[in-house]
Amino acid sequence: MLHPFLRLLDNGVRRVKFAGSISAVKRGAIHAFFGLSLLAGASALLHHLEHERNTVARAEQLAYLPKGEYLRLAVLGYRQWVADLIWLQVVQHIGAKRDTQQGYRWTYHAVDVLTDLDPTFVAPYQATGIFLGVLAGRHEEGLAILNKGIRHNPVMWQLSFLAGYISYYELCNPVAGGQYLRMAAQVPGAPAYLPKLAARMTVEGGDPTAAFEFLDRFSSTVTDERIHGALVQRMKEIVQEKDLLFLEESIRRYRARYGHVPVKLEDLMLHGVIQQLPVDPLGGQYQVDYLTGTVSSSSTRERLRVHHKVACRAGAGRSRPPTWSNPVDTQLPVLQ
């Protein structure tokens, strides 16, 4: 037995078919109506499906990409085209900002595949190097992508420069950082400040001031606003970290002098331990924990990650005191 709606539809169609009184215009209108109704239904279903499919599901697509060595055979002479399309997928995933550790892994895989297809495509090396190696904390993967980029594009000094930063500051390996920077300095057309920065890096492992200078120099070579914004954010985090370390050092001096931790940070200023309180570049407020003497910022909750990285400088066996112990020495450029 036919569903009432189908019966109605069937009757309607019969009428359209057999009743000679209905003009061609009316028939066309009925067809258009049914067509549009079905299209609306399909659109509604699609809209529903889009909600069902979350960002992780989209990122999963990247995981199913075959290895570059096989894919490059399958795409015939359209390697660059396919590489561009994969890259656009990766960019959308990076831009979604709902990343998981698995998502990072898939991002690495996708960029590895697309750079197999088009090894001279520099943007993925650079952007993924920053994304994984600096922002997502997946330094080894970021460095691996950059090393691949350096191998295929030895004239791009920016890749060695970025690898130098990750080695130096994120991986606490000033020797490797210096090597990368010297490699970058040897590229014709590389900035003149690179050899000096390489020398300084080797001496001052883990110094946030040098790291800041690094990112400041690098961000000036980046034209894309999103990457530039991410680098500026990172620079602000480094300035904040420097401030927090400086305040904690000051609290230690205060404690040594008065036998207790100051109730509030302004006490440091009132008792002449510091001249002025630093301003949080991320717009938060610095607060002291009276029990532990540690300082935190209301603007960030991920201080420990950066702090531990900076703390690795202690193991570097440096003879010089850390530069942030003296605020006069740490004149960082003003962030916009």
Next chain:
Amino acid sequence: MGAIGVIALNAFRESLRDKILYNLVLFAGLLIGLSVLLADLTITEHHKLIADMGLAAINFIGVIIAIFIGISLVNKEIERRTIYTIMARPISRTFFILGKYFGLVLTLFVNLSIMLAVFLVTLWLYHIPIGLSLLQAVQLIFVEILVVTAIALFFSTFSSTTLSAILTLGVYVIGHLTADVRSMAAKGESGTVKAVVDVFYYLFPNLETLNIKGQAAVGVLVAPEYLMLASLYGVVYAGVLLAGACAVFQQRDF
């Protein structure tokens, strides 16, 4: 105008009546236009992305036109039985094949010129520098299309339209893989496999030698000698296929 010229002009006019041609060229225009929208989604190197997509669209649509019109040129004449009226005239079968080929080549040249114009206008509108490397890439794309057209025409002289399409696509795919397969075989230890692969390598066209889209998109020029030799290779290979097509068509009964 000689017999080849007359047949070529007629083949050109005939293919201009094919609606699929206009649809494909329109589609190429849309693809090139779409590349601008997609380029906005990427991070840096927008120029490269637009150039990549534009060149790929020109190549892809050019090959599709070459295959699908190339396979039907001779078969259409046979199906409509118009071949009898042509063969009844003092026109050799070789001239017929060559005329058909040059007619299609003229069509493809016009199509490619339209697609190139759309591509260059897109680049100009978005202030992307138009380098010589892009024109070099389009030159080799045209040579590749010459080879593909010759393959399609060769198969269409002795097989049905569908089979010709399948065989042409097959040779096109193989043509892009021979170099990779040869380098893989070179890593193996079997001398027989290497010898067989070598035979296939020289027997099938190496279409990858005509693919410089990647370096062209980033503005890297190829040496004029390479450009000339690669073009010559394509033309010579197309000549071999045309000679084969003429030989087969000569023997064919209607």
